[in-house]
Amino acid sequence: MSVLPYAVAAWLFGIGLYGIATSRNFIHLVGCLGVCQSATYVLLLGLGYRWGGIAPIFYDHPPGTPAVDPVMQALVLTDIVVGATLTALLLVLTIQAHKRGGSLDPEKLRPMRAGGTSGRGQGASRVSDREQSTS
Amino acid sequence: MTVILPLLFLFTAISGTAVVLVRDPARQVFAIAVNGLVLAILFDGLQAPDVALSELAVGSAAVPLLFLVALMAVRTQSPEEKP
Numbered sequence: 644m645s646v647l648p649y650a651v652a653a654w655l656f657g658i659g660l661y662g663i664a665t666s667r668n669f670i671h672l673v674g675c676l677g678v679c680q681s682a683t684y685v686l687l688l689g690l691g692y693r694w695g696g697i698a699p700i701f702y703d704h705p706p707g708t709p710a711v712d713p714v715m716q717a718l719v720l721t722d723i724v725v726g727a728t729l730t731a732l733l734l735v736l737t738i739q740a741h742k743r744g745g746s747l748d749p750e751k752l753r754p755m756r757a758g759g760t761s762g763r764g765q766g767a768s769r770v771s772d773r774e775q776s777t778s
Numbered sequence: 779m780t781v782i783l784p785l786l787f788l789f790t791a792i793s794g795t796a797v798v799l800v801r802d803p804a805r806q807v808f809a810i811a812v813n814g815l816v817l818a819i820l821f822d823g824l825q826a827p828d829v830a831l832s833e834l835a836v837g838s839a840a841v842p843l844l845f846l847v848a849l850m851a852v853r854t855q856s857p858e859e860k861p
Binding site: 655673674677678685688692698699700719726727735738 | 794
């Protein structure tokens with residue numbers, strides 16, 4: 644039991660990194676990043692757990708009863724909220740990348756251009772193609 | 779009680795693996811929701827009820843809804859760009 648939380652956290656982090664590295668879709672990639680974040684939840688709660696401890700709520704328990712570490716639980720609570728915010732931000736960036744680049748595949752995205760948006764650059768190249776074909 | 783906690787850890791590892799291995803994003807949403815539910819049960823087993831409640835609200839309801847909204851936005855804007 645003492646090794647299991649760390650093993651599960653390492654496994655979740657590794658499989659999340661594998662998913663990020665091999666993902667061909669940005670939305671799938673954000674989901675894999677969520678798996679990496681869940682590894683940190685498991686690691687922190689496994690660090691603070693005590694065998695036989697109660698939840699750190701002393702309403703109907705006498706003070707001094709062995710309890711699990713409440714600091715780790717506060718950290719995990721913050722981590723969950725920050726993770727949800729990060730997921731929302733990355734999904735918005737994904738939608739913008741799809742709007743500008745035309746694809747959700749990281750391999751198929753057009754490179755960003757220095758001047759102006761890539762959409763404008765594409766329109767300019769289309770116009771130049773038309774001019775070449777008419778002339 | 780000594781059996782439940784390792785079992786919950788194993789379920790967490792399995793559901794996290796399922797989230798990664800389901801490659802279609804429309805199906806991955808369900809895997810993410812199940813992963814959030816399993817994580818909430820694990821946190822309750824680890825004597826963290828407030829974290830479990832927050833994970834249940836965020837990881838099992840809010841984040842899959844965000845993914846659904848993102849999928850909807852991507853699908854509705856893709857036919858306009860094809861022509």
